[in-house]
Amino acid sequence: MSRARQKPKLAVWKFASCDGCQLSLLDCEDELLDVVGAVEIAYFLEASRATTAGPYDLSLVEGSITTAQDAERIQEIRKQSKFLITIGACATSGGIQALRNFKDVKDFISVVYASPKYIETLKTSTAISEHVKVDFELHGCPINKVQLLEVINAFLNQRKPNIASHSVCMECKRRGTVCVMVAHGTACLGPVTHAGCGAICPSYNRGCYGCFGPMETPNMPALSKWWKVELGVSDPNLVRALRTFNTNSKQFKEESERHE
Amino acid sequence: MAEKSQVIERDALDDLLKVLREQGYEVIGPTIQESAIVYDRIDGVSDMPVGWTDVQDGGSYRLKKRTDESRFGYVVGPHSWKKFLFPPELRLWRAKRDDAGFKILEEREQTKKYAFIGVRSCELHAIFIQDRVFMGGKHVDPVYKSRREKIFIVAVNCAEAGGTCFCVSMKTGPKAQSGYDLALTEIVERERHYFTVEVGSERGQEVLKELQHREAKHDEISAAEGRTRNASEQMGRTMDINDLKELLYRNYNHERWENVAERCLSCANCTMVCPTCFCTTVEDVTDLTGQYAERLRRWDSCFTIDFSYIHGGSLRKSAKSRYRQWMTHKLATWIDQFGTSGCVGCGRCITWCPVGIDITEEVKAIRESEGGTHGDQT
Numbered sequence: 001m002s003r004a005r006q007k008p009k010l011a012v013w014k015f016a017s018c019d020g021c022q023l024s025l026l027d028c029e030d031e032l033l034d035v036v037g038a039v040e041i042a043y044f045l046e047a048s049r050a051t052t053a054g055p056y057d058l059s060l061v062e063g064s065i066t067t068a069q070d071a072e073r074i075q076e077i078r079k080q081s082k083f084l085i086t087i088g089a090c091a092t093s094g095g096i097q098a099l100r101n102f103k104d105v106k107d108f109i110s111v112v113y114a115s116p117k118y119i120e121t122l123k124t125s126t127a128i129s130e131h132v133k134v135d136f137e138l139h140g141c142p143i144n145k146v147q148l149l150e151v152i153n154a155f156l157n158q159r160k161p162n163i164a165s166h167s168v169c170m171e172c173k174r175r176g177t178v179c180v181m182v183a184h185g186t187a188c189l190g191p192v193t194h195a196g197c198g199a200i201c202p203s204y205n206r207g208c209y210g211c212f213g214p215m216e217t218p219n220m221p222a223l224s225k226w227w228k229v230e231l232g233v234s235d236p237n238l239v240r241a242l243r244t245f246n247t248n249s250k251q252f253k254e255e256s257e258r259h260e
Numbered sequence: 261m262a263e264k265s266q267v268i269e270r271d272a273l274d275d276l277l278k279v280l281r282e283q284g285y286e287v288i289g290p291t292i293q294e295s296a297i298v299y300d301r302i303d304g305v306s307d308m309p310v311g312w313t314d315v316q317d318g319g320s321y322r323l324k325k326r327t328d329e330s331r332f333g334y335v336v337g338p339h340s341w342k343k344f345l346f347p348p349e350l351r352l353w354r355a356k357r358d359d360a361g362f363k364i365l366e367e368r369e370q371t372k373k374y375a376f377i378g379v380r381s382c383e384l385h386a387i388f389i390q391d392r393v394f395m396g397g398k399h400v401d402p403v404y405k406s407r408r409e410k411i412f413i414v415a416v417n418c419a420e421a422g423g424t425c426f427c428v429s430m431k432t433g434p435k436a437q438s439g440y441d442l443a444l445t446e447i448v449e450r451e452r453h454y455f456t457v458e459v460g461s462e463r464g465q466e467v468l469k470e471l472q473h474r475e476a477k478h479d480e481i482s483a484a485e486g487r488t489r490n491a492s493e494q495m496g497r498t499m500d501i502n503d504l505k506e507l508l509y510r511n512y513n514h515e516r517w518e519n520v521a522e523r524c525l526s527c528a529n530c531t532m533v534c535p536t537c538f539c540t541t542v543e544d545v546t547d548l549t550g551q552y553a554e555r556l557r558r559w560d561s562c563f564t565i566d567f568s569y570i571h572g573g574s575l576r577k578s579a580k581s582r583y584r585q586w587m588t589h590k591l592a593t594w595i596d597q598f599g600t601s602g603c604v605g606c607g608r609c610i611t612w613c614p615v616g617i618d619i620t621e622e623v624k625a626i627r628e629s630e631g632g633t634h635g636d637q638t
Contacts, residue, residue, distance in 0.1 A: 034548040149548070157550050162543045166528060166564040169614070173532030174348040174559055178294035178338055181614045183321045191527035191614050205294065216565045219525045219579065226615040230319065 008057035008156065011043035013077055015063025015070050016097055016125060020142040021088035022046050022062045028145050035149075038156055054080030058155055060148075061134075064090040064125045066097060071122070071131060078132040085151060086128045089141035089245040093213055096141075098125040098248035125248065136161065139194050141211040141245035147196055164195050165216040168208050171199035180207055187233050189241060192218035192251070213246035220255035235259045263459075265476035265484070268444075270453040272471045273331060274305045276414070276442075279470040280375040285412055288344060289377030290337070295323055297337040299344075302377065309334060316423040316496070316607065318616025328448045332378055335422035336606050340535035341383055342390060344374055345407050352542070352555040362553070369403055373410035379440065380418055381433030382425075382606040386535030387413075388439060392598045393538045412463060415440035419447075419487035423496035424607030426620055430501065432604045434491040442468060445484035456484040497607060497620045500627060504601075505592040507627060512584070516625045521580035523617055528561035530609035530617075531586065536602050539567070562586050587619060 012022050026047060028035060035041075042052040059081035065071050078084055089095050100108060101124045109116045128134055138151050147163055154161035164170070168190035172179065180186040180202045188207030190199070194215045201208050214220075227233040233241075242256040268276070280287050281303075289302040292309050302308060314334040315322045326333050354365040379387075387408075394404035415436035418425075427433030436443045441464030444455040456476050459465050476484075531537040541560035546553045560567055563582050568575035576582045594602030603619070610618045 031548065038548045150545070153546055153548050156548060157546045159544075159546070162545060164564070164566065166561070166566070167525070169527040169529050170532060170559070170561060170564075173338075173529065176298065176339060176343065176348075178296040178298065179321075179529065179612055179614065180294075182319055182612055183294065183296045183338070185320075188614075191525040191529070215527075217526050217579065219522075222523050222525055222615055226319070230616075 007038065007040040009042040009052065009055075010039040010152075011054070011056040011059045011077075011081070012041075012046070013043070013059060013061045013063075014045070015061065015074070015091065015128070016066040017063030017088065017090040017095065019046060019062070021091075021140075021148075022060070024087075024143050024145040024148050025060070028149055031149055035152065039152070055082065056080055057082045058152070059084045061086045061091050061128050062088055064094045064097060064127060065131055066122055066125045067120065068122060074128060074131050083135045083155060084128075084132065085136045085138060085155075086134050087138045087143050087148065089139065089211065089213060090125075091128045092137045092139050092249075093127050093246045094125040094248035096245050096247065099243060100125055101248055101253075102243070127248070138163065139212040140196050144196050144198065166195055167191050167215045168193045168195050168197070168199050168202070168212070171195050171197070172202050175199060175203065177203045180205060181231070185231055187227050187231050187237075187241065189223075191215075192220055192223050209244060210242070210252065211245055213249045214251040218251045220251050221258070224255060224259065265481050266457040266459065266468060266473045267476045267480055268455050268457055268468075268471055268473045270329075270331075270455070272473070273444075273455065275471050276467070277302065277304055277377065279467055280412060280414075283412075283467070284373060285375035286372050287375045287377060288341075290332070290334070292323065296321060297323070297334055298339045299337075299341065299376075300339075305331060313420075314422060316611045318424065318610050318618050319613055320616070321611050329453065330419075330446060330448050332416045332418075332444075332446050333420065333448075335418060335420070335425055336380055336383065336608060338533055338608070338612055340533065340606075340608065341376055341379060341387060342535050342538075344376075345387070345411070346390060346394070346401075346404055346538065348559045350403060350557045352557050354555075355553045357551045369406050372407075373412070374407070375412040375414065377414045378416045379413050379436075380416060380427075380606075381436040382427040382430070382604040383535055384413070384415060384436055384439050385430075385432035385604045386606065389536045389598065389600060389602060389604070390538060392600070393536075396598070412467070413440045413442075413460075415443040415460075417443060417445040417484070417488055418491040419445065421491045421494035421496060422607060422611075424610040424618075425495050426497040426499050426605040426607060428492050428495050428605070429497075429499040429620075430601060430603055430605035435488045440464070445487055447480070447483050447487060449483075454480070456480055497605075497610065497618070499603075499605065499620045499623055501591075501601070504623065505595050507623075507630070508588050508592040511626050511630070512588075514626050514629065516622065516629065517580045517584045519625075520583050520617060520622055521578060523615055524579045524583045525615060526563045526579050526582055527614060528563040529612050529614060530619075531561040531563060532559060533608040533612040534590075535606060535608065536590075536604065537561070541566070562589070587622060590619070591623070 189210035190208035194212040394401035418434040443458040
């Protein structure tokens with residue numbers, strides 16, 4: 001069978017973010033040669049300043065929208081991209097910087113910057129999907145590089161990515177990790193959190209921090225109730241647990257507001 | 261085969277593990293990891309939870325020191341034997357593209373043979389249930405079968421019951437009746453610590469021969485019976501199974517399903533820890549070049565959205581429909597499908613539910629509401 005196909009053009013874009021997710025691509029050391037064998041890396045400033053003009057077959061977008069300029073830039077990227085996949089908590093929910101959404105951003109600016117007058121920023125940090133149509137969202141802070149390869153792979157082979165959206169609990173149980181909530185009384189967001197990390201924290205006796213955001217059908221009130229009544233977690237601590245990398249995701253946000 | 265109970269002294273347990281290892285078994289038994297008693301490879305009694313017990317309730321599990329040196333002074337933990345017979349993740353086959361299309365590279369199933377130490381009666385029943393699922397019909401699961409055929413089972417009759425145990429209700433314990441190679445009852449007295457041993461197979465007989473043993477005396481047999489009786493009387497939970505299948509079929513639209521859905525996290529822990537749950541998902545994975553593919557099988561759960569996804573969407577979108585599906589399958593449709601209940605009363609789903617949902621309470625609530633509205637006590 002002839003496998004001669006034109007290499008799809010891949011672009012990697014950065015918005016408000018720490019670069020950790022796009023770094024995951026460079027972190028695929030063993031597979032990197034296969035990746036460049038399969039795609040033309042047309043735009044990826046973290047890897048090379050050589051760029052090729054659009055349109056692009058696949059765009060990976062990291063980061064959230066926090067400035068008016070970025071809100072315009074993402075529109076152009078969408079126009080130039082056949083498929084657009086967002087990677088990481090910033091791009092999929094607004095990231096940790098979405099903590100500003102709960103407060104007045106001007107107050108932050110006045111505290112952080114010596115000359116606040118030079119700062120132009122939006123009041124909110126929002127997910128890419130709030131601005132343009134997104135073809136697939138890959139969750140995580142940071143994303144799991146194996147999952148990133150799987151998404152690229154699925155795109156290249158024109159199939160659905162095998163990315164489960166159930167709870168982290170299933171990953172714990174499959175690897176045989178003892179439940180930290182049941183056996184140690186440790187507050188854990190695993191039951192309401194999207195799988196993908198492989199249940200790292202519980203395997204080190206820590207509760208899940210919810211880095212991958214809400215799972216497919218999170219029952220937030222039921223978990224909060226158990227944390228408060230059975231594990232003795234206070235409202236401020238519950239709010240803090242929900243307001244991290246995915247603070248702006250709908251379910252975590254609403255639940256944190258219920259306990260404010 | 262010795263039909264009469266035998267006796268081995270406390271320290272012969274280590275010899276038993278040694279004999280099994282010498283016969284080429286990988287010896288798997290209870291051991292403490294991450295503050296829980298789990299099943300893993302053990303090299304001797306020193307790896308076991310000697311002098312420990314577990315305190316269990318809905319959504320809670322804690323280890324506690326005992327005042328004696330019991331080897332099996334606890335009940336079941338988060339793991340079950342299914343992880344060895346029916347592994348959580350398994351590659352089914354690999355394929356490589358070639359000129360003609362593609363070629364399947366077959367997986368060679370491991371030849372490891374396991375000896376399971378400390379299998380409780382409820383767990384034996386769970387294995388029998390999975391036997392029917394994986395080997396009972398026309399389509400036999402080759403992986404399960406090749407592992408199952410080789411296992412050596414050392415059962416242990418519970419001397420105490422746990423806080424979420426209800427094997428008596430499910431008629432699956434606490435005493436192992438069959439299906440084992442050897443069955444032990446641990447007896448800890450002030451002056452003596454020994455095991456009575458029942459032999460369940462020729463293989464068991466052969467292994468026992470290697471150990472110092474003798475026929476049990478009357479008082480030893482009655483001491484063992486006392487331990488079993490004690491466990492029977494201590495059940496932390498009960499479930500009235502009379503007419504249970506019909507009860508659930510009659511109450512498909514009961515308001516209790518809404519009530520439990522408010523508490524249920526759909527996290528799937530109950531199905532993962534259940535020793536009889538057998539659902540899997542199959543994933544096909546390709547490499548970046550499209551020249552190589554793999555088919556993987558993983559434990560799945562009826563609590564996920566993907567589980568009932570068909571063209572157009574998921575059939576069970578609500579937590580209510582998912583919980584109802586699980587519980588009704590376990591306690592009712594399982595009987596139609598396989599001829600027995602799918603529940604063995606081990607209590608794992610109660611203990612390991614992160615929010616302590618209790619299957620026995622759910623049944624009771626539905627049953628009592630009927631009694632309340634119809635006054636029907638039959």
